[in-house]
C-alpha cells in the first residue's frame with residue numbers, strides 16, 4: 001500500500017479544485033482540455049451544469065413578477081388620478 005495511491009487521479013483533484021473558480025469566471029467549462037481526456041470529470045461537470053441550469057431556471061421565476069406589476073399598476077393609477085384632479 002502506498003499513501004500516494006488514491007482513487008482520484010491527481011489531475012482530476014486539481015481540476016475539481018479549480019471548478020468553482022472556472023464556474024465563477026463564466027468561462028465555458030466544456031472547453032477545458034481535461035474534460036476531453038477524462039470521462040470521470042466530464043460526467044461530474046455535466047451533473048454540476050445540470051444543477052446550475054436548474055437553479056437558474058428557478059431563480060428568475062421567483063424573483064420579480066408580482067411585486068413589479070403591482071408597482072407599475074399603482075404608478076399608472078396614481079398618474080391617472082393626478083391627471084384627473086388637475087384637469
Ligand SMILES: [Zn+2]
Pocket residue numbers: 011012013015034038039040041042
Ligand atoms: Zn478528471
